[in-house]
Amino acid sequence: MANDAGAVFDVVILGGGSGGYACALRAAELGMRVVLIEKGKLGGTCLHNGCIPTKALLHAGEVADQTRESEQFGVKSTFDGIDIAAVHAYKDGVISRLFKGLTGLIKSRNITVVEGAGKLVSPTAVEVNGQRYEGRHVVLATGSVPKSLPGLEIDGNRVINSDHALVLDRVPQSAVVLGGGVIGVEFASAWKSFGVDVTIVEALPHLVALEDEASSKLLERAFRRRGIKFELGARFAGVEYTDAGVKVSLENGKQIEAELLLVAVGRGPVSAGLGYEEAGVAMDRGYVLVDEYCATDVPTISAVGDLIPTLQLAHVGFGEGILVAERIAGLNPVPIDYAGVPRVTYCDPEVASVGLTEAQAVERYGSDKLATISYSLGGNGKSQILKTTGQVKVVSVKDGPVVGIHMVGARMGELTSEAQLIYNWEALPAEVAQLIHPHPTQSEALGEAHLALAGKPLHVHD
Numbered sequence: 001m002a003n004d005a006g007a008v009f010d011v012v013i014l015g016g017g018s019g020g021y022a023c024a025l026r027a028a029e030l031g032m033r034v035v036l037i038e039k040g041k042l043g044g045t046c047l048h049n050g051c052i053p054t055k056a057l058l059h060a061g062e063v064a065d066q067t068r069e070s071e072q073f074g075v076k077s078t079f080d081g082i083d084i085a086a087v088h089a090y091k092d093g094v095i096s097r098l099f100k101g102l103t104g105l106i107k108s109r110n111i112t113v114v115e116g117a118g119k120l121v122s123p124t125a126v127e128v129n130g131q132r133y134e135g136r137h138v139v140l141a142t143g144s145v146p147k148s149l150p151g152l153e154i155d156g157n158r159v160i161n162s163d164h165a166l167v168l169d170r171v172p173q174s175a176v177v178l179g180g181g182v183i184g185v186e187f188a189s190a191w192k193s194f195g196v197d198v199t200i201v202e203a204l205p206h207l208v209a210l211e212d213e214a215s216s217k218l219l220e221r222a223f224r225r226r227g228i229k230f231e232l233g234a235r236f237a238g239v240e241y242t243d244a245g246v247k248v249s250l251e252n253g254k255q256i257e258a259e260l261l262l263v264a265v266g267r268g269p270v271s272a273g274l275g276y277e278e279a280g281v282a283m284d285r286g287y288v289l290v291d292e293y294c295a296t297d298v299p300t301i302s303a304v305g306d307l308i309p310t311l312q313l314a315h316v317g318f319g320e321g322i323l324v325a326e327r328i329a330g331l332n333p334v335p336i337d338y339a340g341v342p343r344v345t346y347c348d349p350e351v352a353s354v355g356l357t358e359a360q361a362v363e364r365y366g367s368d369k370l371a372t373i374s375y376s377l378g379g380n381g382k383s384q385i386l387k388t389t390g391q392v393k394v395v396s397v398k399d400g401p402v403v404g405i406h407m408v409g410a411r412m413g414e415l416t417s418e419a420q421l422i423y424n425w426e427a428l429p430a431e432v433a434q435l436i437h438p439h440p441t442q443s444e445a446l447g448e449a450h451l452a453l454a455g456k457p458l459h460v461h462d
């Protein structure tokens with residue numbers, strides 16, 4: 001617990017999640033005196049209730065699937081089931097090692113950490129546990145929490161949200177997942193691997209509807225093959241308790257019975273009652289409004305992460321936190337191009353993208369100005385070895401740069417590191433075609449797609 005209340009800091013940061021702690025680390029690195037206020041655990045949603053625990057569950061699911069399917073690879077094994085307590089122990093071990101590393105890192109940068117719930121009490125001060133922390137700048141980074149629908153009560157047992165799902169002490173027989181966005185499809189995927197009978201209910205016409213439509217359709221095909229059921233364009237009407245769990249009704253008249261209902265309809269900002277509006281910060285439906293430098297309209301106050309209406313991703317929070325620290329330090333940083341941020345949905349198969357969807361590119365450039373190629377992973381040796389299917393789709397401006405890359409298949413998330421360089425450096429297909437990709441890797445599919453776009457396809461069937 002810090003004891004330097006009363007001191008004037010360069011930056012007072014409210015919230016120690018991805019956005020807040022990244023800002024703290026960079027600000028301290030730049031020589032600023034920083035106080036970081038956190039009411040829960042440093043690391044926030046990503047480390048404790050988001051990215052890391054979900055990926056651990058998904059990996060446990062992948063091991064289960066590989067055990068079940070090992071004979072396809074000539075390996076004999078028997079699958080005896082999921083020991084959910086051991087899965088949690090594995091997941092919690094990962095979290096606690098990372099948490100230890102993070103707290104050590106923050107300590108090593110001489111950042112003052114204050115435990116407790118803070119409230120903004122002036123444009124330059126936050127109050128915690130009755131003590132006031134004053135700074136030249138304040139950064140709001142209080143993040144987000146799971147939302148529900150009007151009238152849909154989360155009881156934490158039969159009607160749950162992602163926080164509950166991550167600590168569920170049983171593998172349910174069956175589940176309805178309300179919401180086919182990133183969080184919904186990741187839980188559906190992990191649970192199916194654990195043997196759960198899963199049905200996703202999505203009001204929009206597609207799963208992961210923000211992705212390129214071709215990616216959504218490939219994911220839907222893969223989920224169908226895996227036996228994950230889904231109702232698309234279906235609106236939730238209500239839920240009742242039954243002896244066995246819940247009965248979910250849809251507006252189209254369908255009813256689905258299951259052991260539990262996971263509500264994954266998005267996340268909303270944490271800002272109510274925290275003094276933001278009173279300090280003069282402009283807000284919209286609970287989100288703090290900022291310019292491209294994450295500055296609010298109050299000169300001393302910035303905001304980052306899920307609290308502002310940008311992409312709700314941990315690496316976006318990191319980027320925004322770093323941007324704010326550098327701006328405050330007078331380094332003149334470049335604003336973030338949000339279209340250039342890689343997006344990965346870590347279900348099986350993975351869906352990964354950067355840049356514009358084809359529909360967005362058509363809207364921006366016109367369809368006659370675009371060249372698009374979809375390269376099937378069927379022609380990629382490593383994908384065949386892994387027995388995964390999917391594609392790499394590249395959208396480019398004719399005689400111009402690549403403006404969108406959309407990938408579906410196992411491990412495609414790893415390819416976003418190359419895809420983001422291609423998009424963000426405005427590479428021409430011919431320039432990427434010039435690069436030799438290592439064989440046999442899945443990255444060759446990216447290379448092949450660019451070879452084809454550059455008019456010299458290699459492993460492409462006519």
Ligand SMILES: Cc1cc2nc3c(=O)[nH]c(=O)nc-3n(C[C@H](O)[C@H](O)[C@H](O)COP(=O)(O)OP(=O)(O)OC[C@H]3O[C@@H](n4cnc5c(N)ncnc54)[C@H](O)[C@@H]3O)c2cc1C
Nearest residue numbers: 015017018019039044045046050118143305306312313314
């Ligand atoms: C299930 C799930 C899976 C996800 N998977 C991914 C993924 O794979 N990749 C990815 O990039 N993103 C993922 N995300 C999103 C990612 O977790 C968030 O975008 C990220 O955590 C946002 O960081 P943040 O710092 O804005 O907010 P948070 O991480 O929510 O941190 C805010 C912090 O502020 C603290 N706080 C709030 N109010 C106060 C107060 N009054 N006083 C003091 N402290 C306060 C909170 O305790 C919290 O620690 C996932 C999210 C969920 C829920």
